[in-house]
Amino acid sequence: MSASVNDDAIRWAIRIDAGTMDDAQKLELSQWLAQDSRHRGALFRAQAGLALVEAAADEPAGPALDRGNRSSNRLMATAVLAACLATILVLVWPLLSAQQIRTDVGEIRRVTLSDGSVAMVNSKSSLEVDYEEAVRQLSLTEGEAWFKVSTDTKRPFVVAAGDVRVRATGTAFSVRRRGLAVEVVVTDGTVLVWRTGQRQDAVAVAAGNATMVDSPPRSKPVTVPIGDRDLLAWREGGLALNEMTVFEAAEEFNRYNIAKIEIANPRIGQHTMTGYFQLDRPDEFSQAVSDVTGARFSKKVNKYVIE
Template sequence: MTEQESSRYIDATAADWIARLDRGPLSQEEEQTLEAWLSGDPRRRGAMLRANALSALSESAEAPDPQPRAVPPAPPEPHMPPAISRRRMLAWTGAGGMAAASLAVLAITTRPAAAITTGLGEVRRVTLDDGSTIVLNTQSSLRVRYGDKVRRVELLYGEAYFTVVPDARRPFVVDLPGRPLRAARGAFRVRRIEGKPVDILVDQGGLSLGEAGTAGGVFMPAQTRLSLPGSVESPLPAPQAISTDHIARALAWRDGKIAFEGERLDEAAAEFARYSRTRIEIRDPVLAGEPVTGLFSASDPVGFSHAIARVFDAQLDQQGNAVILTRRARQP
């Protein structure tokens, strides 16, 4: 059996393909190789879209030609299909690949107070009119308010991953309760779940947290994480450095996965409840406290429960939309 590729390896391969597409159209042989690669693991198409977004972010930071010249494209040879280009490939990838990865691609023209919401188990990628992108996790909602002086987004609830394209005239602001988050460029995740502290993770670039020009603000560089205190009166804690593996686990939901590393079983069950109507019920307090580690499909709580039952020698019963886990009765 072939060993499954790691998400890091897939991302690196996707970045290499984007770089090759930037150098010019692919040959017929290269096109076939890329198509075969994309047709394999469903995570690869999502990785191509993320690599393209990061490449576009880098390109937009470069100084433009002060006197750009329009060059008309050469027509394709008669009766010959045009070679695959980066734009054509991304359109094709978005159509087939995002469906395979359970992501819906939605291009919107931002209007005042435009709202975007995802349902149970839905993950959606949104491209804003400035080229910035947002990936919304399940049961999330945000409101977009773009203006002439500021690009403003309010995360109402849920979880979102932002990739910000630089704009020297307009900062990108994510409104959080009493703690506006400002980014000039970069990629970061904000998680706002009821009953839990707002959690911010910076993947690339950097961002500032707090009102501009006031004391008490905090700058978060890449590969850091911070949880907001419950009261806006409380000082902000220092960002904590995190590893790339930690970031990959925290962002696994973009590929339809849930990653655990030592969380309690009842916490894992609550996380699965965000993605599915099937509920995992644990009717043993000792079993509920068992640690869980691994990468699981977010849409398969039943498969996860079967794995847990095998590992912890538990009894599994399914009653309608409930999967019930209990300890097996010990034999006398």
């Protein structure tokens, strides 16, 4: 009997994780969970099993994983909930609405979220969507995403990127992780940007501006006007180069393509380029560089070499 409970729990853990359940299944799950504390325990165990598979995949050669313990070594109340039943509402329901959006190199995905907001997730990025009742919580763990936020003043829209937070209520903006730094570009409305623990130093970034939160932390994020730089052309599959060095531009193309551009000649890399290219045509860019600078350009297996 209990063995089949474990089997059921495995099914549910997988369905929750896949995010493919319809309303009927969600109802069935909540009933199953309400039936018995053993069901809830078995589900929790199965979810831990899935998390372990992920951990094994993520850090195959890394050191022992002790993050869970360390990151939570804060002073926290021994918040043990009284009844198991409460768990369903507090813990499991939000889980049902959690969603993960990951893209491969060269893949750009547009997703409409449950509140009508739109997320465009750029190449090689990972976004978690965790809507709660009081706050629309999202987490950009890798790459870049642009958001068109549907207005809901009672339920702020907060994007976490490392220890940087970007808060909006009804605007459009993008968040990009650049190594340890985080770049926020606002195209509509105003957002608040701050580092966790430094909320009092939050800066308001208005439409037409970009801000870079650096690491190591400066006292305040630096905000600069976007001007005529088109930082979000990727949403249309384009890349707008505005006086960008060949080095920088190549790096941009390499974000989107498996076949990488290699600049073998540093002098060529210093040239600046202006123009609009298709993201998935590193060959056209390489040809253009070659035309402008007289450099030689050759296509090798999985790379373009400019020398």
